[in-house]
Amino acid sequence: MTVPSLPLNDGTTIPQLGFGVFKVDPAETERIVTDALEVGYRHIDTAAVYGNEEGVGRAIANSGIARDELFVTTKLWNDRHGAEESKRALGESLEKLGLDHVDLYLIHWPAPANDSSVETWEAFPAYQEQGLVTSIGVSNFDHRYLPAILETGIIPTVDQIECHPQFQQVQTRPLLTEHDIRIEAWGPLGQGQVDYASTVIGEIAAAHGKSWAQTIIRWHLQKGHIVFPKSNNRSRMEENFSVFDFELADDEMTAIDSLESNGRVSADPADVN
Numbered sequence: 001m002t003v004p005s006l007p008l009n010d011g012t013t014i015p016q017l018g019f020g021v022f023k024v025d026p027a028e029t030e031r032i033v034t035d036a037l038e039v040g041y042r043h044i045d046t047a048a049v050y051g052n053e054e055g056v057g058r059a060i061a062n063s064g065i066a067r068d069e070l071f072v073t074t075k076l077w078n079d080r081h082g083a084e085e086s087k088r089a090l091g092e093s094l095e096k097l098g099l100d101h102v103d104l105y106l107i108h109w110p111a112p113a114n115d116s117s118v119e120t121w122e123a124f125p126a127y128q129e130q131g132l133v134t135s136i137g138v139s140n141f142d143h144r145y146l147p148a149i150l151e152t153g154i155i156p157t158v159d160q161i162e163c164h165p166q167f168q169q170v171q172t173r174p175l176l177t178e179h180d181i182r183i184e185a186w187g188p189l190g191q192g193q194v195d196y197a198s199t200v201i202g203e204i205a206a207a208h209g210k211s212w213a214q215t216i217i218r219w220h221l222q223k224g225h226i227v228f229p230k231s232n233n234r235s236r237m238e239e240n241f242s243v244f245d246f247e248l249a250d251d252e253m254t255a256i257d258s259l260e261s262n263g264r265v266s267a268d269p270a271d272v273n
């Protein structure tokens, strides 16, 4: 199975389906990421604050998979904003990952109380020039925080942001489309907190002989989102990867779209500092 790659606005490409490691126990990360790589995932999404970059790095090193077949993302935590500090933080992440570069580096949150995300963002292109990162982007920058980033003239490739059928980033999406910034949908399955099986998604899933989770992942893919569901469980990793042998019809896509209810399941970026 080859996962499709999507073009980014900087001329690079990204595997549309990956594996996320938020809340993956550092002690178990190597095993879990090894499982994910064996299942076929080639795109791993981690972050400095997850505390598991070393485990991701060990799994990559032991996999024998060529570096250029892998896509690795990490993120700058809120207490490392600023031009000098972010450079140090990136160096630490690379060391923990055991890599000389990451494919994508993100500012994890706008962290408005710091008031330093624009200064931080302006430092990011230098990391590309130095070969430390291939692409740059932001995370959790919604319609309130994205305009200041866009004013710099440095356009992010992606915005990694909470996005699932009941919270579709309605206010932020037009800005992203206008600037050709891809949505990376975090919490793509509602972090397991929404009973999606009891909604129309359950019916659509049954009609395709698929699970509710596969149906939501398929919805994301057909929306053009980049998605990296997380699971510690290998059979669910396989389930979440097995989403390229069916297609949702337009009316099924519309039915899932209609679940939008401004139903955030996690933190508001205004409150994360």
Ligand code: NAD
Pocket (backbone or CB within 6 Å): 019, 020, 021, 022, 023, 045, 046, 108, 139, 140, 160, 161, 185, 186, 187, 188, 189, 190, 191, 192, 211, 213, 214, 228, 229, 230, 231, 232, 236, 239, 240
């Ligand atoms: P998710 O929506 O992927 O939900 C994960 C949970 O869903 C699992 O813990 C499990 O309980 C359940 N699940 C997974 N597969 C399932 C299946 N097939 N059937 C039933 N239940 C299943 O949530 P997430 O982990 O928060 O998001 C995915 C990734 O996004 C993260 O691992 C991380 O890489 C990234 N993320 C980024 C941010 C950010 O601020 N940038 C925040 C949260 C997550």
